[in-house]
Amino acid sequence: MTENELINNLTLNENAYFYKKIKKGILSKNLIDTTFKEASSDKMGNYLLRVIKSKTKVNNKDVEYSICVFKYPKKPSFIDEELKDWEEVKLAYIVIVDFENYIAVSKRNISGTKELSKKIFPLDYNTISSLFIDEDTAFEKISMNNMNISDNAVRSKSVEAVDLKESISSLGLQTYIPSNLRVSNDDDKVSLSLGSSRINKFGKKSNIVFFISWSDNIIDKIENFKASENFLTSFATPLDFEKENSSLKPIAILLLLTKLYDEYEANRIESTKLIFEEYEKEIDVISILNNFSRLMEVKELVSDEGNSYFKILNPFVNDLSLSINPKSITLRSSKLKKLMIKLTDGTELSIIDFFNRTSSYIINFDRVELVYSHRKLFKDSRLLANTDAFLSVFKPSTDLNSVSSEKGSVLPTSTEFNAGSIFGFVEDKYLSSFKFFICDDLGKEWADHIGLDENNISFFHSKYKESKFSASAFQDIVGQAQKNLGNLSPADNQWEMKQKFWDRDYVLDKTTTQIHRIRKGSNSDDAIDYFKNLKAQPNLTKKVYLVINFISKLELTDGLQKLKNNETFKERNEVIQILWFISSLISSCNEVSAETYIICKP
Known part of the structure; x- marks a missing residue:
């Protein structure tokens, strides 16, 4: 085939990475040549096709495009060392369409293009995320990343529906960053990779002329883009770094x-x-x-x-x-x-x-x-605005002023936890409200205590710390709560382990006590049967309690007000982190339809 025949033989999807140039102007021949050399550093034999700065006209505009196609060897992933004749031969290509202010890049099996990367940068987040959105757009799929700092928060998730703006709650979305979208406008579907500036319109493959024309239409949309409010406004707000x-x-x-x-x-x-x-x-x-x-x-x-x-x-x-x-x-x-x-x-x-x-x-x-x-x-524009709502989950108790440990000391004759411990406080305050009350502390625990009552499953997580406003201690207990949210509805294969564990007496620091793990209720078999029945209830209420002594609601309220006023104070950084952890915990609990309560000092 001639070079033109090879070019016309290429079939490309309406799928490309779009970048803005740091300085306007057509890319130099030397830069294109260097880019192709970087991209094909491991090529096998001669180039199958190599076109640099070929000129064409599209929509009355002068445009240049460059193409590079080559073969390269690759060691299969199922062998340890490279062996003669034990290699795969793959094809790679890169197409660069060069406009005055932007470039469009289509590529496959291409990695290194360092020199080109120095001259370009991805599309603005606001632009690419809203480029194909109007009031009639349907959001079919969104993949999102959590920007919360809790190490046990859900890091990413993907949701899909006919139109998400009609079927998903906006509650808590401000802590998430969309990474990929699929939107639909009538019969046109487009997926967008926001971090990599990739735009992919669903449709048939076509030749290089059509690909260039499509790229030009996208550039026109970018240059004429005007920001407007839409469903994505519910998510975290991007700023100009x-x-x-x-x-x-x-x-x-x-x-x-x-x-x-x-x-x-x-x-x-x-x-x-x-x-x-x-x-x-x-x-x-x-x-x-x-x-x-x-x-x-x-x-x-x-x-x-x-x-x-x-x-x-x-x-x-x-x-x-x-x-x-x-x-x-x-x-x-x-x-x-x-x-x-x-x-x-x-x-x-x-x-x-x-x-x-x-x-x-x-x-x-x-x-x-x-x-x-x-x-x-x-x-997160709602973080400080939501402090009153966040503070509503804090329930002060004067009894926590006198606790001096998390579990207290135990003896072989002990039948209950010390009154001066948080565990003792939890049992004294909450045990009577439940039909079954279980100490699940240690081992593969779901919570320190579990309360079961009619249409109610409650997990209690307790933490003692002598220092005030301990962000690290709060991180620990929030993480413990988050990683066990799924156990509010346990899988069937977990019951046997719990039956054996709950039958034992409590052991602390190698001391076997007479503290029964079934703190209230008949036995572990009955507790598990009751738990299973509750799990199946359609109107089940799930609650998560954090019981801590190192945060005072009054002092936290004062610290959050100082944050609102942008004041400097000793515990400022700790209060900031605690606020993010609170936001993360409430968001995580909302996702499993669980209520959140933090029992603390007044």
């Missing part, structure tokens, strides 16, 4: 391992190793990173040279820090740079580069309503 970055002061960060897990599940990680000078050692990267899987404090420090920097406080790596750049926030650590990941496509990168590339972290700031997540800065 460049306008805000000079005022950002990070106070906490949560590293996310979900993207790394995804790579493992897709068999895209070949190996992980630690490199130190000429020394290499295969390691289990997951076991190392699990040490970083909870919220970590960020503190602003001053270097020996007099420059301020943001250090991430943790007991494992002493040089982990944040860098606030003009367009993004990135992680830095020379030690974690030595922890390497090798992907099945041959790419090698450090774990710190992996986190930065995937933006796998959530950052909180001293401006309480702001969050940095997935390379974007977002605002």
Whole structure:
């Protein structure tokens, strides 16, 4: 075939990545050539097709396009070492359509285009998310990421319906960031990947001329876009990072391992190793990173040279820090740079580069309503506005002023928990309200106490801490509650384990007591039968109680008011984190139709 015949033989979907140029103007031949060389660094043999800066006219506009197609070898994922004749041969392509201010890129099996990436940036979040939306648009599917800092919150979820704006509650959506959308306008369906600027219109494949024309129509929509209120306004509000970055002061960060897990599940990680000078050692990267899987404090420090920097406080790596750049926030650590990941496509990168590339972290700031997540800065505009609603879940009790421990001390003759303990407080205050009351503490617990009564399942989680406004203690108990929300409706295979556990007496610090785990009720068999019956009730009420001594409602109310007034005070950072944890807990409980109560000091 001739070159033109090869070009016309290409069939492309209406599916491309759209980027805006940092500086307007047509891309240089040298940049296109460099991009093709980067993209085809592992190619096999000659290019199958290579076209650079071919000129065409579409809709009376002069447009240039470039195409690169090549073969490359790939080691199959089911073998350990490369062997002769044991390789797959795959094809890859990249098409770049060059407009004055934008480019459209269609590609397959392409990874490295670093030089091109320096000249472009993704579409504005507000633009791409609303580009195909009007008052009649149906939202068929939304994948979303949670920007909450609780390590046990649901990190992401996907919902689907004929039209979500008519079938999903907007309650709690302000803590979620849409990542992918599928919308429908009459018979036209379009999916949007908001983080990567990919637009995919459902339809048949066509030739390069049609693809260029479609790309031009998308560019026109982008250039003529006007923002308007729509269903997506219910979600977290994106902000212009460049306008805000000079005022950002990070106070906490949560590293996310979900993207790394995804790579493992897709068999895209070949190996992980630690490199130190000429020394290499295969390691289990997951076991190392699990040490970083909870919220970590960020503190602003001053270097020996007099420059301020943001250090991430943790007991494992002493040089982990944040860098606030003009367009993004990135992680830095020379030690974690030595922890390497090798992907099945041959790419090698450090774990710190992996986190930065995937933006796998959530950052909180001293401006309480702001969050940095997935390379974007977002605002939960309702967070401070909802403080009165959040405070309504706090139920003060003067009896918590006198507690001095979580479980108290026990003896072999003990039949109940000490009156001065939180466990004793819970049983004294709530046991009489239930037909069955169970101590499920320790082991694979669902809660510290479980209360069962007519149409009511209640989980009680207790935490004692001597310090005031302990964000870490609150994180622990919120996490305990969140990870057990599914156990409000347990699976059938869990009952046998609980039957054996609830039959035993309570053991604390190797002391076997006479405290029966069935604190009220006949026996474990009857408790389980009652639990099973409750679970099937259509009007079942589910409740989650957090019982804590380290937060005073009055002092928390005062702290939240100071946040509203943007005042500086000693516990400001702790109150900010506690507010996010409260928001996360209430949102999680709402998703399983559970009521939330926090029993605290007055």
